[in-house]
Amino acid sequence: MPVSVGLLIRSETTTVFDLLRQSMGHRRRLEMTECSICSAPIEGQGHDPDPLGDPKKDRCCDWCREHLVIPAQERRKEVARWKEEVRG
Ligand SMILES: [Zn+2]
Numbered sequence: 001m002p003v004s005v006g007l008l009i010r011s012e013t014t015t016v017f018d019l020l021r022q023s024m025g026h027r028r029r030l031e032m033t034e035c036s037i038c039s040a041p042i043e044g045q046g047h048d049p050d051p052l053g054d055p056k057k058d059r060c061c062d063w064c065r066e067h068l069v070i071p072a073q074e075r076r077k078e079v080a081r082w083k084e085e086v087r088g
Pocket of ligand 1: 035036037038039040060061062063064065
């Protein structure tokens with residue numbers, strides 16, 4: 001009797017751990033992305049790296065968005081404004 005109960009608990013534990021490991025692996029595959037700029041792993045969905053990457057397939061991390069993508073977007077706006085001024 002104690003042996004069968006022990007086996008039952010052990011097999012249930014294994015099943016729970018297996019399920020947990022599977023769901024964690026599944027979540028990692030779904031959510032972990034690589035930053036298209038610095039190659040750091042991204043938690044969650046990441047950000048649109050436009051104009052420093054392809055907005056259709058690339059994602060970037062928080063750091064690159066703050067330090068590279070937003071300044072690049074500002075610069076692009078400035079250039080567009082400057083071009084309009086030159087054109088008159
Ligand atoms: Zn990055």
